[in-house]
Amino acid sequence: MIHVTGLHKDFHVKEGAVAALRNINLTIAEKEFFVLLGPSGSGKSTLLRCIAGIEDPDKGLMSLGGRTIYSSADNIRLPPEARGLGMVFQSYAVWPHLSVYENVALPLRYGANKVEGKTLHDRVMNALSLVQLENLAQRPVPFLSGGQQQRVALARALAIKPKVLLMDEPLSNLDARLREEVRQQIRTATREVGVTVIYVTHDREEALALADRIAVMHQGEIVQIGDPYEVFHHPTSPTVADFFGEMNWLKGSSEKQGIVSTALGDISVPASPLGALKLGLRPCNIVVTEASAGAANEFTGTIVDEIFLGEQVQLQVQTTSGVRLEAKQSKRGRDRWLGRTVWCHVDPQDVFVYPADHAAPAMQAA
Numbered sequence: 001m002i003h004v005t006g007l008h009k010d011f012h013v014k015e016g017a018v019a020a021l022r023n024i025n026l027t028i029a030e031k032e033f034f035v036l037l038g039p040s041g042s043g044k045s046t047l048l049r050c051i052a053g054i055e056d057p058d059k060g061l062m063s064l065g066g067r068t069i070y071s072s073a074d075n076i077r078l079p080p081e082a083r084g085l086g087m088v089f090q091s092y093a094v095w096p097h098l099s100v101y102e103n104v105a106l107p108l109r110y111g112a113n114k115v116e117g118k119t120l121h122d123r124v125m126n127a128l129s130l131v132q133l134e135n136l137a138q139r140p141v142p143f144l145s146g147g148q149q150q151r152v153a154l155a156r157a158l159a160i161k162p163k164v165l166l167m168d169e170p171l172s173n174l175d176a177r178l179r180e181e182v183r184q185q186i187r188t189a190t191r192e193v194g195v196t197v198i199y200v201t202h203d204r205e206e207a208l209a210l211a212d213r214i215a216v217m218h219q220g221e222i223v224q225i226g227d228p229y230e231v232f233h234h235p236t237s238p239t240v241a242d243f244f245g246e247m248n249w250l251k252g253s254s255e256k257q258g259i260v261s262t263a264l265g266d267i268s269v270p271a272s273p274l275g276a277l278k279l280g281l282r283p284c285n286i287v288v289t290e291a292s293a294g295a296a297n298e299f300t301g302t303i304v305d306e307i308f309l310g311e312q313v314q315l316q317v318q319t320t321s322g323v324r325l326e327a328k329q330s331k332r333g334r335d336r337w338l339g340r341t342v343w344c345h346v347d348p349q350d351v352f353v354y355p356a357d358h359a360a361p362a363m364q365a366a
């Protein structure tokens, strides 16, 4: 459906050139919910704006539904309105002097998407019902909550029946509770109409919850593409592993396939390269118990800190080897863990293994 090949974009500022996009390659399937995820400044908005046609790349090729929309080699650059796209931004961009109905009807009254009479009315009401706002059609927009205003923006974008819906951080201006509510609405509405979506966010939870596939961006590059499970549980680099949350990192070396010696002790891993390695353990993959199960990858220690996070508890375990591990467990009951002697176990399949010279974890969640 959407192909992006070899896309480059530099911004020229006083200090020199900023490489906002470097060699971007993507294929997005029809009706896919595709998320661009990365920290602030990683190039997400620039990529979305290049696809929309409101930013000009320096080089590359883009096609949409088999039609070339941009080609530096053939000097093709379709204007934004000819690309068949709908857009929703962080700022709701709704017109304050118009009602909910008129805001949604506006793009249908002029230009390429013009329709009239009953067709127009039906299109507006359908779009409003997709976001459950049909009862508020006549309300002036300033009398809506932020979440409702963003749903108006979503209805307006869907009313033109775009082939592709582009969304840039549409939930960032909403408080946490509304964010989840509107997120759910975005999920339901876009599935119902079966539109292809490209969605930009710096919020990993939002990305995991919404995406069919996620492209993780870092400094203008796509560093991994995969479904949510894959990027979370099988990050191909420390950068991606770090972006999805706190990690325990260990230096190691391996002389025998599948066994890595570390300061924590020998760790069993799935087939590993030999030589100097870097191991990553996700706190949620460390199982903390009060008795040894006698399995591989068990390390004993004392709980030196316990932070209650509601659904989970975050534990710091000072192991007898001197390595401190962070673990997260689901929390039930009132009992406290602090001071107890415990066993930490990690399944060999859950150990992330990288060559030691893999780029240092530099990424911070924005």
Ligand SMILES: Nc1ncnc2c1ncn2[C@@H]1O[C@H](COP(=O)(O)OP(=O)(O)O)[C@@H](O)[C@H]1O
Pocket: 011, 012, 013, 018, 019, 020, 038, 039, 040, 041, 042, 043, 044, 045, 046, 047
């Ligand atoms: N109009 C611009 N002029 C100069 N630099 C820009 C401009 N827009 C973006 N950039 C730079 O390009 C990089 C990528 O920006 P952006 O795509 O907005 O990132 P993101 O959306 O991931 O936060 C950043 O370093 C940013 O400072």
Ligand SMILES: [Mg+2]
Pocket: 044, 045, 046
């Ligand atoms: Mg942005």
